[in-house]
Every structure is written in structure tokens, then in C-alpha cells.
Amino acid sequence: MTKKQKKMLARILVAAVLMIGLHFVPVSGAARFLLYMIPYLTVGYDILLKAWKGIRNRQVFDECFLMAVATVGAIALALYEQSGDYTEAIAVMLFYQIGELFQSYAVGKSRRNISELMDIRPDYANIETDGTLTRVDPDEVETGSVIVVQPGEKVPIDGIVVEGNSTLNTSALTGESVPRDAKAGDEIISGCINLTGVLKIQTTKEFGESTVSKILDLVENASSRKSRSEEFISRFARIYTPAVCYAALALAFLPPLVRFLALGLSPDFGTWVYRALTFLVISCPCALVISIPLSFFAGIGGASNAGVLVKGSNYLETLSQTKIVVFDKTGTLTRGVFEVIGIHHNQMEEEQLLEYAALAESASSHPISKSIQKAYGKELDRSRVTEIREISGNGVTARVDGHEVAAGNDKLMDHLGISCIPCHSVGTIIHLAIDGRYAGHIVISDVVKPHSAEAIRALKAAGIRKTVMLSGDIRKVAEKVAEELGLDEVYSELLPADKVEKVEELIGTKKEKEKLAFVGDGINDAPVLGRADIGIAMGAMGSDAAIEAADVVLMDDDPLKIAKAIRISRKCLGIVYQNIVFAIGIKLICLALGAVGLANMWLAIFADVGVMVIAVLNAVRALFVKNL
Incomplete structure (x- = not known):
């Protein structure tokens, strides 16, 4: 846990102990009120401050405002009725903070999964000068320079091994746990960890253009590209929160006025205000607002850990709908x-x-x-x-x-x-x-490639309707490869422009909600990667142009990862839909019960915090993708 999370846990424990302990303290009146405010403010002062800042900045309607109104209202109602029961207000704030702690921990776990990838960022590069090694900033190393990588160090820049033999740990890049051998003449990409021998590497790129820099840039920008589900939830929350606030206000005052003016009965404001406060707690959209982005974030983190870089949650959503996969031949299905x-x-x-x-x-x-x-x-x-x-x-x-x-x-x-x-x-x-x-x-x-045939079988097992190969090679060669791999269709002797036309033709034949993915690695594949619904690039050996144009990058050039990426995306989207249905369904039921007086504040706490905790725990499942 982080320092901030530990501090929050301590506040929760102190508030809980004080709330329980005060039940055994025989005080009443102002002294009771003051004593109960200690645990309330201990656990909830930051929520009250955020709500006040929101009001001052004219951004009123958020979950902090709902929590503040509900708990302050419950305290005011207890004072009005002179019941001295402040427990419900403290409990609402306490359980809300428990939910927030769960959410913070889940996000932290997702970030740690991605930060493992961030550990590939090298701190320095070794340059040999007059027989001694000098550490320099990787940004200062020019293309064509010879750098020395010792055992235990990260390879800082892409290059070619000119001297030495070693084994490399590539798990942070590819998700593959088995070390790879490296010898003189081999290409080597930055981000690997040198395990055994000393390597001398002649750099082929500047640090800013190297594999490690591109990977970090892709991951850091992934969260900025929102899926349709996330955009819907954001719009939903902007409309939904003010709507329930006005509905709660109406519930607090309209029924009592109708009772008094139309029926001549006692307005009974206390009962209806309590129902309105319960309604507010139930209606808090935390479960949706937190769990949906968290599900996508966890899905991207899990995919990164498996060697599949997804540039945004919108691409994860599109990938889950893929039914046609089109391959370039050379460098994609073949070596x-x-x-x-x-x-x-x-x-x-x-x-x-x-x-x-x-x-x-x-x-x-x-x-x-x-x-x-x-x-x-x-x-x-x-x-x-x-x-x-x-x-x-x-x-x-x-x-x-x-x-x-x-x-x-x-x-x-x-x-x-x-x-x-x-x-x-x-x-x-x-x-x-x-x-x-x-x-x-x-x-x-x-x-x-060794796994190409297995990759095609895995795609069909994952529900892919059609597999197609496009090649610039002669017809006889292309058809032989397609037959060997079990592809559904093959088109040969195509120029780059012909491949774009063929992909557009295939897009025209797909069903309405189906998506087409194109997998390529060469610079001539960039136009097709951009034209497909989802472009997948072979990252480790693929060209920079292909990686830049693609939406998904496979870090180890293994086509078997395509089926895994699709399964990861579908698991993630399944979790998103589960959370949407669960959260909205439970809230609608509890809102109806609260409006007619069949739900008290404790059920409201479950409808808000309980549903949020369950949704967050469900979202975290998107991190676990090893056995997919």
C-alpha cells in the first residue's frame, strides 16, 4: 500500500473504533453531538472539503457533493428530531471511504502492472573511452556509437551486437519468460536485461526513436483514448447526478406538501427528508464512474504484461468485435x-x-x-x-x-x-x-513462423469468421503458404495500393457490427493498418511506420498473440457490461424501495459502497490474462 492509502486506512480504523466505542458512552445533548463529530470529521473531512471546492468552482454535482448532502442532512435530521442517532451519517461516510480505498488499491495494482513495463526505461548507457567505461545519458548517444552492456544492466538503445555472447531477459517487453540468446551480428532491442556476458552494441537508432521510448510513449498515452462505453458513462454521470439531486429534493418536499394541502394530513417532513437522503446515497454513481474506466485500464495493463500493447481503450473495444483478420504474408506469417x-x-x-x-x-x-x-x-x-x-x-x-x-x-x-x-x-x-x-x-x-498455423487455429477457436492473407509474392508461393496454414482466402501479386483496395473490399462484405483487423509489419503495410478497423503491428522487428500506424502492437512478433489479444479484449468488455448491468440494476431496485420508504440508510450504503466494491473487484479481474 502507498503512504496515502495507509493514512486513509488508519483514518477508517480510528473512525470505526470511535463510532463503536461511543455506543457505550452514556452522554446526550450537545456533548453527544460533539463526540460523534470526531469520528465523522476524522473519516470525512476531505469529502466535505472537495464538496465545498466543487460548489465554489460551480462544479456542484459529483459524488462528494452527494455524500456531503446526505450525511450533513442525516445529522441535521437527527438534531431536528433530537434522536441523537448520528451513527448512520458516520457509517455512510465510513463505508464510502472504504469503497474509495478499494478503488485506489485496484487502480494502484493496475498501475503497478504497467509500471513493471515502465521499469524498462534505462537510466544510463556505457561508453568505452580509453579502456574505461563512462556512464552517459542515453539521449546523448549518437547513432553508430558502440555501447557496452554488462550483466544485470538494461539495453538502453536499439542496435546490433558487434562483440560478445549473452542471454537476454525480454519478459518486460514480450511477456515471454524464457531468456533469449544474443551473439555477434544479432539485432537487439532496448528494454531487454542482459543476464550473463558482456555485450558491445553498435546503436542503430537514437534513444528517442528506440523501441523502449516508443513503448513507453504508447503506454503513457493509452488512457487518453476513451472507448464508447467510457464516453457513455461520462455523459451519463453528467446528466444523471443533477437529475437525482433534483429528484431527491422533490421527494423531500412534494409528498409532504401534497399530504398537507390536498389531504389535510400532517406533512411529516422528517420521514420524507430521510427518504430523500437515503435516495441520494443510493443514487451515487460511483460504481459506474469508477469501475468502467478501471476495467479498461486493467485490461490494457494485463495486455501489456502479456506483451500486447493496446494504444487506448477504444481500440480494446474494437478488437473485441473483430470477426475478420487479414494478414500480410512476409514478416507476419513468415519470418x-x-x-x-x-x-x-x-x-x-x-x-x-x-x-x-x-x-x-x-x-x-x-x-x-x-x-x-x-x-x-x-x-x-x-x-x-x-x-x-x-x-x-x-x-x-x-x-x-x-x-x-x-x-x-x-x-x-x-x-x-x-x-x-x-x-x-x-x-x-x-x-x-x-x-x-x-x-x-x-x-x-x-x-x-513456428506458431503461424497454431495462430490461425486459435483465431478460429476464438470465433473469427474469416482469415485472409494478402501478399505481393507470386500466386504459387502465396497459395502454398495459405494452404499450409489453413487460411480461408489468399490474394497474391499485390502492390501496397492493391492491398488497401482489397481491405476496403473486404470491409464492404462484413456484417454491420463486425470489425476487420489487419496484421502487418512492413513500411508498405502502414496505409493498410490505418485503413482497417483495427491495425495490429509486429513490434519487435516491425518497421517504425507500421508501429506508428497500428492500434495494437505485438512485442515479440508472435502471431499467436493475436488470438490472445482478442480474448483479453473480450474478457475486458464482458467485465464492463457485467458492471454496467449490475450497478444500474441494483440501484434502480434500491431507488424504488427508498422512494416508497422500504429502504433505510444501511441498504443505501450497500447500494452505493457495496455495489462499488463488488464492481471494482470484478474490474480487477481484467488484470489476470496469463491463462487466456
């Missing part, structure tokens, strides 16, 4: 890196074929060339290669160990007049010819 998946040779050993291809491609930085060199896996002796010539759009020719080697596509083979054997495998085919004779071919493909 976005090419790998050799097959070597088909013609009277030559596989290893030798791959060696010739790797040497011929050794001067190229093209991803396909890199994938062949990676598959070879050995250090290349560039001195063995001469006369390298790259033919744009076709491939390369080179002299390797005195042999003429050509590596490329069908067009290159046609250009050289070499007959090649067609390949029925799906992927990019690199044909190889040595000394004018066909030697075989290598099949290269973008590899499907």
Missing part, C-alpha cells in the same frame, strides 16, 4: 528471411554445388545471395573467385577455381543458351551451370 530448403543436383555432390553457388554469389548483398552463403556455412575464400558479373534481374556469372559458373533464374539460363530442368518445388529457384553445362538448382523460400 521474412530466405532460407535454402532444397538442393537438386545433376551428377554433382550437393555440398560442391552449394559451394560453387556461394562463391559465385559472394560479392552480392541480395537476401537470396545471403541465404545461399548462410546455407553453405563455411568461410568463403574470395581469392578463388574472379570476373564476377551481375546481370540485373537474372543472376550472376563468375570464374571459380578456373571454372565458368552461372547462378540465376530461368532468364539467365536462356540468355546463356543452357537448357535447365524445371523444378516443381514452391519457392525461388536458383539454377546453376558450370562450364556451360547444367549442374542443378537450389530452392529458396521464406520460412513460415
Whole structure:
């Protein structure tokens, strides 16, 4: 508990002890009144001050005003009737403060869940100068600088490991508890905690543009984007509170006047004022005003803890209504890196074929060339290669160990007049010819992510009606991936503008209350992310433009998190609707009972504070998302 919460708890305990103890003190009159005011003011002085400030600032109608009127009215009524019963007024204020303490603790728990994410903010960066480490502010580190991260320290800025091996704790970013290995050449994002070895990292971004800064900015601004439910509750409270105040005023004076003027009976103001005060306590909208924003706040906190960043409660609400999920292929369902998946040779050993291809491609930085060199896996002796010539759009020719080697596509083979054997495998085919004779071919493909198929199954289990994939790749490759993953529809050979048109077309086919989500990672996905009802970006390796345009960011690029994000949003919205129905239903029943005199102040306390505590405890459930 915070210092402020402990102080409030102490005030509540002191007031409760005094209220109970005064029952055994045989005093009456002014002395009794003064003694009972001690626990009343102990627990309620801040509410009275807030109510007075509201009146002075002409912002009268809030829960503090209702509590002040109800309790001061109850005390005035006890004085008028000379009953000396001030317990109800103290109890109303006491239980209201207990409810406020519950609410404060629940909000604090939600904030702590998000503040765990805030712990990723680095305090410093280590720069090595003349063999010694100097701590500097991360904002002062320029792009391209080499920083040193020691065991136990946070990675302050995105970069590439240039020296060292270690394992990284990424749980604050991704929600994944298993440490990840890092070695020279690996990309590394800020916010991770270095666990074992010393790493030297060459920065690729400034601190303000790094992953950790963007995450913190997203979380800090999330609460500013309100959902329709929150906006409705805010508007409801602005109309509802003045309405019940005027209704209570009418209840206090109209029935007694009717009794006196029309029926000639005693007006009995005391009874009707008591009913009006009870009516006021019952009508206090705390349960709705507090629990609905808290539910969304807890939902965003729980999602953040699971590695899913939701930029606002409005997006959480939209995500819960998603029925169509559209995927980009490369980098989203596939890894976005090419790998050799097959070597088909013609009277030559596989290893030798791959060696010739790797040497011929050794001067190229093209991803396909890199994938062949990676598959070879050995250090290349560039001195063995001469006369390298790259033919744009076709491939390369080179002299390797005195042999003429050509590596490329069908067009290159046609250009050289070499007959090649067609390949029925799906992927990019690199044909190889040595000394004018066909030697075989290598099949290269973008590899499907390990959890992609499971992610599609999880989405369908979560009630997603249609899964679609959009790709700029050739039809054969796109259809093979779609078939492997079990997608409902696939569209291939699309330019970025074509993807926007296709998403608009799909939006036109959905039902009225259904929402369409688009999942992408590349810079060319930004227009589509912005056009969809809800845009989901792959955060860890996704482009800055995609993350900026998206409404939801998955921190570990795992498509399986999409289904989890949808389940989190639906749980959160379910809690919101439960609280709305429960709070309004109980209050309407108790208001009716209070108006006809069947509810006393103790039932009013339950209708106000009891309902608020139950609603707050229900809202806190949105934090717990691990088993979803």
C-alpha cells in the first residue's frame, strides 16, 4: 500500500473504533453531538472539503457533493428530531471511504502492472573511452556509437551486437519468460536485461526513436483514448447526478406538501427528508464512474504484461468485435528471411554445388545471395573467385577455381543458351551451370513462423469468421503458404495500393457490427493498418511506420498473440457490461424501495459502497490474462 492509502486506512480504523466505542458512552445533548463529530470529521473531512471546492468552482454535482448532502442532512435530521442517532451519517461516510480505498488499491495494482513495463526505461548507457567505461545519458548517444552492456544492466538503445555472447531477459517487453540468446551480428532491442556476458552494441537508432521510448510513449498515452462505453458513462454521470439531486429534493418536499394541502394530513417532513437522503446515497454513481474506466485500464495493463500493447481503450473495444483478420504474408506469417530448403543436383555432390553457388554469389548483398552463403556455412575464400558479373534481374556469372559458373533464374539460363530442368518445388529457384553445362538448382523460400498455423487455429477457436492473407509474392508461393496454414482466402501479386483496395473490399462484405483487423509489419503495410478497423503491428522487428500506424502492437512478433489479444479484449468488455448491468440494476431496485420508504440508510450504503466494491473487484479481474 502507498503512504496515502495507509493514512486513509488508519483514518477508517480510528473512525470505526470511535463510532463503536461511543455506543457505550452514556452522554446526550450537545456533548453527544460533539463526540460523534470526531469520528465523522476524522473519516470525512476531505469529502466535505472537495464538496465545498466543487460548489465554489460551480462544479456542484459529483459524488462528494452527494455524500456531503446526505450525511450533513442525516445529522441535521437527527438534531431536528433530537434522536441523537448520528451513527448512520458516520457509517455512510465510513463505508464510502472504504469503497474509495478499494478503488485506489485496484487502480494502484493496475498501475503497478504497467509500471513493471515502465521499469524498462534505462537510466544510463556505457561508453568505452580509453579502456574505461563512462556512464552517459542515453539521449546523448549518437547513432553508430558502440555501447557496452554488462550483466544485470538494461539495453538502453536499439542496435546490433558487434562483440560478445549473452542471454537476454525480454519478459518486460514480450511477456515471454524464457531468456533469449544474443551473439555477434544479432539485432537487439532496448528494454531487454542482459543476464550473463558482456555485450558491445553498435546503436542503430537514437534513444528517442528506440523501441523502449516508443513503448513507453504508447503506454503513457493509452488512457487518453476513451472507448464508447467510457464516453457513455461520462455523459451519463453528467446528466444523471443533477437529475437525482433534483429528484431527491422533490421527494423531500412534494409528498409532504401534497399530504398537507390536498389531504389535510400532517406533512411529516422528517420521514420524507430521510427518504430523500437515503435516495441520494443510493443514487451515487460511483460504481459506474469508477469501475468502467478501471476495467479498461486493467485490461490494457494485463495486455501489456502479456506483451500486447493496446494504444487506448477504444481500440480494446474494437478488437473485441473483430470477426475478420487479414494478414500480410512476409514478416507476419513468415519470418521474412530466405532460407535454402532444397538442393537438386545433376551428377554433382550437393555440398560442391552449394559451394560453387556461394562463391559465385559472394560479392552480392541480395537476401537470396545471403541465404545461399548462410546455407553453405563455411568461410568463403574470395581469392578463388574472379570476373564476377551481375546481370540485373537474372543472376550472376563468375570464374571459380578456373571454372565458368552461372547462378540465376530461368532468364539467365536462356540468355546463356543452357537448357535447365524445371523444378516443381514452391519457392525461388536458383539454377546453376558450370562450364556451360547444367549442374542443378537450389530452392529458396521464406520460412513460415513456428506458431503461424497454431495462430490461425486459435483465431478460429476464438470465433473469427474469416482469415485472409494478402501478399505481393507470386500466386504459387502465396497459395502454398495459405494452404499450409489453413487460411480461408489468399490474394497474391499485390502492390501496397492493391492491398488497401482489397481491405476496403473486404470491409464492404462484413456484417454491420463486425470489425476487420489487419496484421502487418512492413513500411508498405502502414496505409493498410490505418485503413482497417483495427491495425495490429509486429513490434519487435516491425518497421517504425507500421508501429506508428497500428492500434495494437505485438512485442515479440508472435502471431499467436493475436488470438490472445482478442480474448483479453473480450474478457475486458464482458467485465464492463457485467458492471454496467449490475450497478444500474441494483440501484434502480434500491431507488424504488427508498422512494416508497422500504429502504433505510444501511441498504443505501450497500447500494452505493457495496455495489462499488463488488464492481471494482470484478474490474480487477481484467488484470489476470496469463491463462487466456
